[in-house]
Amino acid sequence: QVQLVQSGAEVKKPGASVKVSCKTSGYTFTNYDINWVRQATGQGLEWMARMNPNSGETGYAQKFQGRVTMTRDTSISTAYMELSSLRSEDTAVYYCGRDSEIATIKYWGQGTPVTVSS
Amino acid sequence: DIVVTQSPDSLAVSLGERATINCKSSQSVLYSSNNKNYLAWYQQKPGQPPKLLIYWASTRESGVPDRFSGSGSGTDFTLTISSLQAEDVAVYYCQQYYNTPRAFGQGTKVEI
Numbered sequence: 001q002v003q004l005v006q007s008g009a010e011v012k013k014p015g016a017s018v019k020v021s022c023k024t025s026g027y028t029f030t031n032y033d034i035n036w037v038r039q040a041t042g043q044g045l046e047w048m049a050r051m052n053p054n055s056g057e058t059g060y061a062q063k064f065q066g067r068v069t070m071t072r073d074t075s076i077s078t079a080y081m082e083l084s085s086l087r088s089e090d091t092a093v094y095y096c097g098r099d100s101e102i103a104t105i106k107y108w109g110q111g112t113p114v115t116v117s118s
Numbered sequence: 119d120i121v122v123t124q125s126p127d128s129l130a131v132s133l134g135e136r137a138t139i140n141c142k143s144s145q146s147v148l149y150s151s152n153n154k155n156y157l158a159w160y161q162q163k164p165g166q167p168p169k170l171l172i173y174w175a176s177t178r179e180s181g182v183p184d185r186f187s188g189s190g191s192g193t194d195f196t197l198t199i200s201s202l203q204a205e206d207v208a209v210y211y212c213q214q215y216y217n218t219p220r221a222f223g224q225g226t227k228v229e230i
Binding site for chain 2: 037045046047050059060095097098104105108109110
C-alpha cells in the first residue's frame with residue numbers, strides 16, 4: 001500500500017532553515033508528483049509547492065518563491081522540502097502529499113509540526 | 119494565480135438534513151480540450167490530514183458515501199451532503215488543480 005512517512009517535529013529559531021523529509025513506499029516514486037501543503041493551528045490548508053520526482057521540475061506558490069526548495073533522492077524514494085529565513089508565521093504542520101493520476105492529492109503524510117520561536 | 123473562495127465559513131446543520139457548501143474560482147477551471155473541471159473537494163477531521171472526496175468537480179472517490187455529491191462548472195461549484203451524519207462533522211476544502219499554484223479555498227466548518 002502507498003505510504004508517505006514524514007520526519008519528526010522541529011523547533012527552530014527565527015532566521016533559521018528547516019528541512020522536512022517525506023519517505024515514500026508502495027509505488028514507483030518517480031511516477032507521481034509530490035506536493036507540500038501547510039496548516040497553521042486553527043487555520044486552513046495552504047498549498048506551497050510541487051515536484052515531479054522524475055524530472056526534478058518544481059512549481060512554487062509565489063508567496064514562498066525564494067524561500068522554499070524541493071529536492072528528492074530517487075535512490076531512497078524520498079522527497080524533501082526546505083524552508084529558509086523562518087519567521088513565527090511559519091509555525092505550522094507541514095504535509096507532503098502524492099498526486100493521483102489526475103493531480104489531486106490522494107495520499108498524505110502524517111504531517112510534521114514546525115515551531116518557529118526565539 | 120487562481121484564487122478560490124468558499125462560502126460560508128461555517129454552518130450548523132441538523133442530523134439528517136442537507137448541507138451545502140459553495141466554492142468559487144477567480145477564473146474558469148474548465149479545460150476545454152477534455153471538458154473537465156479541475157476542481158476537487160477534501161474533508162479534514164481534527165488531527166488528521168485531508169481526505170480526497172470528489173474530483174473532476176463531481177466524481178466521488180472510491181469508498182466515499184453517496185450522500186456526498188459535487189456539482190458546478192467553470193467558476194462556481196457546490197458540495198452537497200444530502201443527509202448529514204455525525205461522522206461528517208469536519209472542515210471541507212475545495213482545491214483547483216487546473217494550474218500551479220494549486221490553491222485551496224479557506225475551508226468551511228460543518229457542525230451539528
